[in-house]
Amino acid sequence: MEKKIKREFYVRPTLTVAQELLGKYLVRKIGKKKLVGKIVETEAYIGPEDRASHAYDGKITPRNKTEYLEGGHIYIYLCYGMYWQLNITTEKAGKPECVLVRALEPIGEKERKERVASGPGKLCRWLGLNKSFDGEDLVKSKRIWLEDSCGRIRVPRPKHIKFYVLGSERYSCAIKNSQIVATKRIGIDYAGTWAKKPWRFYVKENPFVSRKLVD
Template sequence: MKRLGREFYNRDSLIVARELLGKVLVHEIEGQKVSARIVETEAYRGIEDKAAHSYGGKRTPRVEVMYGGPGFSYVFMIYGMHYCFNVVTREEGNPQAVLIRAAEPREGSELMAQNRFKKSYHQLNKSQILGLTNGPGKLCRALSIDKSLNGEDLCGGKLYVAEESQESLSIVTAKRVGIDYAEEAKDYPWRFYLEDSQYVSVK
């Protein structure tokens, strides 16, 4: 599979969010590879977006990576317990990003099962299989993505997104999830998901 290059990420987050669907997120860990096909994303458009961490030009150590160049990871924690993985988009100084909300396991499902449920994959029931990666915190735990990967170059060889040959995708556009504080921005249709995927977090 061909890795996505820097130019892919150096575009508006709305474009990148749609085009990440169907691509494969890969994490290579000490000789092991875990991967999952991206099925749900959310765009965050930076300074103008009341739901974005960088809204209004907010610049703190937490969000600093979003002000850097495109194609780097932005990993943050929510509720003090779950990590969320984002890809940074747009040119340096324009702090946009795309949250990866859900994915379908590809390689390394055994390691994912251990990470999520401390069980072997064949011991999982159907609900647990879907629960491996059907939410942003779940997929981070399954793919061993944590704060140590904040700022990771997605054009490198450790954590990256790759092309997968595919037929045309049926994409649904919807409101983003869990941002009720964002006033009118909570209603923007900036979430995208694959219609036929069982792993989408919210339909």
């Protein structure tokens, strides 16, 4: 039933993963309820060379150590003292590369219209993510993972109903190349020439991308 995305997907070049993550479904299970969102915006952070990366110059600290895990793990940290930032590691263990998930299009009847996950901080707040997810393995976790499609969505329900399915609508999972927009990354102007790299990717004209620099 569930088709979790496997390790091989993540253990690849970061720029490839960052683009192919667009259109994938992030599933978060909280008790019996599931929250699902389609990834519509990402940013790539590439290892010791990338001045904007927390692993710049090979730095390893208590905060960023999970960034060095094998692809498919979560690296999460607190920013500005109040917002968590969800990153998905890529490449082999020891390579500190990751993809920052910046925005989700909520899937489900009620949330569908609201921009509750349009921004890296909002997204973590919506999904209830925090430090306890640092190092979590998306390939094995029972509380958060990714899927290629979301044909059947279970949504929060009254207790007396076993569960119900929201429509039978199937969403396409792959975003065509022509639908992917690449821009410079947000909030890292201090990174010199690295700040200019077009390593932010989002789905063209999608209303759920984060507020800044929308099309």
